[in-house]
Amino acid sequence: MRERDQQSMSTSVNGGGRATQITKLDRVVIRFAGDSGDGMQLTGDRFTSEAAAFGNDLATLPNFPAEIRAPAGTLPGVSSFQLHFADYDILTPGDRPDVLVAMNPAALKANIGDLPVGGMVIVNSDEFSKRNLVKVGYDANPLEDDSLSSFQVYSIQMATLTQGALAETGLSKKDAERSKNMFALGLLSWMYNRPTEGTERFLREKFARKPAIAEANVLAFRAGWNYGETTEAFAVTYEVPPAKFPTGTYRQITGNAALAYGIVAAGQCAGLPVLLGSYPITPASDILHELSKHKNFNVTTMQAEDEIAGVGAALGAAYGGALGVTTTSGPGLALKSETIGLAVMSELPLLVIDVQRGGPSTGLPTKTEQADLLQAMYGRNGESPVPIIAPHSPGDCFDAAIEATRIALTYRTPVLLLSDGAIANGSEPWLVPQAADLPDLRVTFASEPNALDGSDEHWPYVRDTETLARQWAIPGTPGLQHRIGGLEKADGKGGISYDPDNHDRMVRLRQAKIDGIEVPDLTVDDPSGDARVLVLGWGSSFGPIGAACRRVRGQGKKVAQAHLRNLNPFPANLAEVLRSYDRVVVPEMNMGQLALLLRGRFLVDARSYTKVAGLPFKAEELQHVLNEHLHAVEGMRT
Amino acid sequence: MTAVDLGLPSLGGLDLVPTDDAPQKAKDFKSDQEVRWCPGCGDYVVLNAMQSFLPSLGLKRENIVFISGIGCSSRFPYYMNTYGMHSIHGRAPAIATGLAVTRPDLSVWVVTGDGDALSIGGNHLIHTLRRNVNLKILLFNNRIYGLTKGQYSPTSETGKLTKSTPMGSLDHPFNPLSLAIGAEATFVARTLDNDRTQLTEILTAAAQHRGSALVEIYQNCPIFNDGAFDVLKDAGEREQRLIPLEHGKPIRFGPEGEFGVVRGEVGDLEVAKISEVGEDRIVVHDATIEDPSYAFALSRLSTQDLSHTVTGIFRNVARPTYDDQARLQTTSAAETNPPNLQALLNGNDTWTVE
Secondary structure, three states: OOOOOOOEEEEEEOOOOOEEEEEEOOEEEEEEEEEHHHOHHHHHHHHHHHHHHHOOEEEEEEEOOOOOOOOOOOHHHEEEEEEEEEOOOOOOOOOOOOEEEEOOHHHHHHHHHHOOOOOEEEEEHHHOOHHHHHHOOOOOOOOOOOOOOOOEEEEEOHHHHHHHHOHHHOOOHHHHHOOHHHHHHHHHHHHOOOOOHHHHHHHHHHOOOOHHHHHHHHHHHHHHHHHHHHOOOOOEEEEOOOOOOOOEEEEEEEHHHHHHHHHHHHHHHHOOOEEEEEOOOOOOHHHHHHHOOOHHHOEEEEEOOOHHHHHHHHHHHHHOOOEEEEEEOHHHHHHHHHHHHHHHHHOOOEEEEEEEOEOOOOOEOOOOOOOOHHHHHHOOOOOOOOOEEOOOOOOHHHHHHHHHHHHHHHHOOEEEEEEEHHHHHOEEEEEOOOHHHOOOOOOOOOOOOOOOOOOOOOOOEOEOOOOOOEOOOOOOOOOOOOEEEOOOEOOEOOOEOOOHHHHHHHHHHHHHHHHOOOOOOOOEEOOOOOOOEEEEEEHHHHHHHHHHHHHHHHOOOOOEEEEEOEEEOOOOOHHHHHHOOOEEEEEEOOOOHHHHHHHHHHOOOOEEEEOOOOOOOOHHHHHHHHHHHHHHHHHHHO | OOOOOOOOOOOOOOOOOOEOOOOOOHHHHEOOOOOOOOOOOHHHHHHHHHHHHHHHHOEOHHHEEEEEOOOOHHHHHHHEOOEEEEOOOOOHHHHHHHHHHHOOOOEEEEEEEHHHHHHHOHHHHHHHHHHOOOOEEEEEEOOOEOOOOOEOOOOOOOOOOEOOEOOOOOOOOOOHHHHHHHOOOOEEEEEEOOOHHHHHHHHHHHHHOOOOEEEEEEOOEOOOEOOOOHHHOOOOOHHHHEEEOOOOOEOEEOOOOOEEEEEOOOOOEEEEEHHHHOHHHEOEOOOOOOOHHHHHHHHOOOOOOOOOEEEEEEEEOOOOOHHHHHHHHHHHHHHHOOOOHHHHHHOOOEEEEO
16 A cells, blocks of 8 residues: 555754754645735646656646636635655545645635645735635634644745845835745745755746846745745655656656647658647647647647637648647537538548536536547537547657547548546656657558549549558549548449438448457456456546555455546457456546446446546545445445 | 748749649549539539639649538539539638648639628638638629528528518628628639639639639529529620729729729719719729728629629739748748757656666
């Protein structure tokens, strides 16, 4: 069992000459919380980089409101960033924070409920004015009554101390106070013995065009560090040693960045230009932002007039022989449906990325959910099968993009990649792939007539006997002029056909093509080999499900875990895997969409566990769910 | 944002499209598909004109692509022995944009109708025009929905009695050229399906134009809106109504050339009797005026009752195209920063585990 704190005390002499105990921990969860304008995402990002540079394993969970600046100091305006770092491989951003940094009363109120008894709270007391307290419904100052008595509370005048540290910079008090998030970062960096060079370098680069601001931030950061070092408020600092990773070169990566790199790499591996047609939408826009920086890889990014134009341009580029890509979130996928149907009908390769968020309608733009599975699977008119791939972690997004491209190019089909808000914005250490080891995705365009009657014509719907893919005959190829489109086409020759038998055959051919896509078998993690309960998930729930399995196994119980990456077609061995267990539990951040598919396809009594709270599952919660099922199955035996 | 001088070479519309030395004939552009428009449909005339005109460009057939949306006219690509896509309703400009951006060696034509381009696809049309993508858009305007059997369209005259408007349509119609010029389209023209000479002239100029060209073609639907443009075709009527434009020539019309277009008092243009205003006041047509106000004013002379209809090339100005600039960004990015995938994957902040 690894998800527990191992503490060992040792005493050492800290740099300041003061004897401070250093407590060794194997894992820590810190949550930075403040107002949307307080820079909590940046603070969390920097602490993450420090943890990564130190060699910890880590997982992050940014959580912010959809409003860019909700009214200051209010509960809806609270933005937070949770970071879990450890000396071993961790799977989730952590259920509950060990340390809560609260920059104002709203941040305290919104987050204190998640803190376990004995947890540490570091508060910016400057913001605890009567007015601010009233704004969030505190009758009394929680720093002055005993409401926080079950926590270790450190009340620090962060704004005042920051202003003091910057007194000689000439900045106004208001400007100086803005660096208080760096004061907090400096204090936490001291407390956890983090390396600081990276942050100072980062600040100088970020504010290179405003050197005064850069220096102010560096000064505030150092002031926070020195505050920890010189006051005697903190008797203990902590150390989380580096994790043991497989050898190699690592970096930190978010899911959206990994998707962007995956698209660049896929274009390079295929030897094709890439055209991304996209319309800004949370939480997918960062893919567009990232790709637009890499035009040197023959990547064209087009910010289209709407979602439909984005996918339309991608399909037009695909028709011309490029790798067409479009990126969106659920509402955008709905708008793209008809064009994806045209790609199904015209059998052109197309990569469609849906970074899922809370729905329906506009829903929860900045929160995560997995509720677009059935939209991806069935959300088009007619029989319109589309392969679906879902990455299970930020780093996996890279491989998923390449795999989705392989399927699109090999089978000439649109492919849907389902990421979600948790993966998109969350980050983890990533073993950087070697470019030379990436798969060869090169394609062959048609160059000769292929008419089955021996004439010199091109028949657009002649299929490869293995893959059932039709040829990719791109404009500019002499002698292969042909017309395609959304109307049903005659098998082989490809003219418009309203023939009933032909339509029936073409519908079945399109289905058979997708059903026949080669996908890897599902692997099952069942350490004992004789578990009776299988927990099956897909997408970003991989981390919490895996952490829950560890906990359950740590209790001496047996549970098997499998995670679906290919949701259409399913792996060939899925039916056999499902039949091998007395009970199949399917946790999903939706109302049971995969469970519905499994029940329909395999007549298996899949037990759904569902939650649509806009946040990832907690390991503890799934642990309870699994225990209940284990208990029930145990009862079946007797 | 600062404007960047991209230093683009001045290109013609077809300068990057390979040519064919072998002589071509109209029949080379006819596909093996039987044409299935209704007898008497104006689309036949445009199809024949297109097939007869294309040989004059001398392009390789395989480098020509027709992309259409949905509607009667959108069957057009099936009948052309070129590459073609019959796409979905209203989206042809978006699809064609993706193709044009990635394939400068193609001559890309969009075929659309008044419902396809101005109703369901209105957004794509205006954005394509403002971007100035190197596409030629043929807008077949019959002022009716034909394929769905006779509902009013966004160019139908107010009060139109149709299956869906038995008490008369309420909508004020679009003037397609006002819309295009409002979107600052760089090439805008109008002609009639029966004027093959003018149609061919306009198609030639559109093909040579580098950028988006919108060509509106008034086209008769003999089944659901027969005779919609008869007043512009019948001898005795048409001379009173049609105002043909010729670049560099005074704009005059009428059976005896007795009418002219003159400047009005509020920046508009007006029709006047030349004998009353004098020759000097007749506007000399200049399609190359950069400010769209003049072309817009010309477009306003056309009214929904067709009492006057301006034809010819309203506007033909040069502006960098979206697709040329997009390609310039990728090539210059690659020159400045040669692609190195491993370096990209590594990023700036790696650590090594031994």
